Amino acid sequence: MDFEPNITPRADVIIRNESKDRYYITVAPSEIVNPGTATEKRVEEADPDKLGLLVTPNRLILEPGGMRSIRIVSLNNALTSDRIYRVRISPQVGDIETTQSNVANRDMAIKLLAAYDVLVTARPNDAKAHLVTTQGDKTLVIRNDGNTNLLLFDGELCATQPAKSKNDTTACQGVGSHRMYPGTSWELKTGSSTDTLHARQRLYASTEPKSVVLP
Structure with missing residues (x-):
């Protein structure tokens, strides 16, 4: 609700x-x-x-x-x-x-x-979620610096190979979902410093989810 x-x-x-x-x-x-x-x-x-x-x-x-x-x-x-x-x-x-x-x-x-x-x-009247990412050699940390929560779901962690074509990517590994409350972080273990999170993002219950790629 x-x-x-x-x-x-x-x-x-x-x-x-x-x-x-x-x-x-x-x-x-x-x-x-x-x-x-x-x-x-x-x-x-x-x-x-x-x-x-x-x-x-x-x-x-x-x-x-x-x-x-x-x-x-x-x-x-x-x-x-x-x-x-x-x-x-x-x-x-x-x-x-x-x-x-x-x-x-x-x-x-x-x-x-x-x-x-x-x-x-x-939620506050000026509700805004603001995701910030920090990428290390083997980690990807996603933090919500906003004042309201959002849901990341259907998440997949993907490693990008040296480009041979526009759509050249490796297989992705599912990481599930995570609700990002204000001030909280989600740390993912990655295979390299170039891995990205592909997920669907929903802010409010009434809004349609949108696809995001982080970072």
């Missing part, structure tokens, strides 16, 4: 119960402090004004076949950099009944439940 600059800072998450059980849902927002770093931590705050995020309801009951919405509102003003949140949606069910024919032959029931995290970004 992306609260982009200069748009209405609220959105809804729709959850649906497609099972035959009644679910009791707990919704817990947290701020992610120092995201993307070794000191990243999840901080809970009961006061929405201090947290900068209002999530309602915090608890709900979802009947079989039912559907409910969870409203998320950013209360942030005059941000100078991103604030990053995770909203955890955790389901619980009541007692599970099993049939029992006799003591020696009992049925066993196992119910697997999964909690989900919704990533929420509150």
Whole structure:
């Protein structure tokens, strides 16, 4: 969920119960402090004004076949950099009944439940990402010196051979994706000082990704 600059800072998450059980849902927002770093931590705050995020309801009951919405509102003003949140949606069910024919032959029931995290970004009005690269003999370091995050995905690290033709390149190695939070770096191990990263870049959730080559 992306609260982009200069748009209405609220959105809804729709959850649906497609099972035959009644679910009791707990919704817990947290701020992610120092995201993307070794000191990243999840901080809970009961006061929405201090947290900068209002999530309602915090608890709900979802009947079989039912559907409910969870409203998320950013209360942030005059941000100078991103604030990053995770909203955890955790389901619980009541007692599970099993049939029992006799003591020696009992049925066993196992119910697997999964909690989900919704990533929420509150961005400053002058949000700008600025990628800077530093290339060594065996490393390529990409750093975000801007004030907002972006996602690099479908990344491939490619080594360029001495040119024999316009399209003469070696095979590329996939390096996956990485979210570049403000002030964070992504270090890639390279084969030479001329390797380049070919990836797709998405700034906002609503914008189309574009292809980039770094450096």
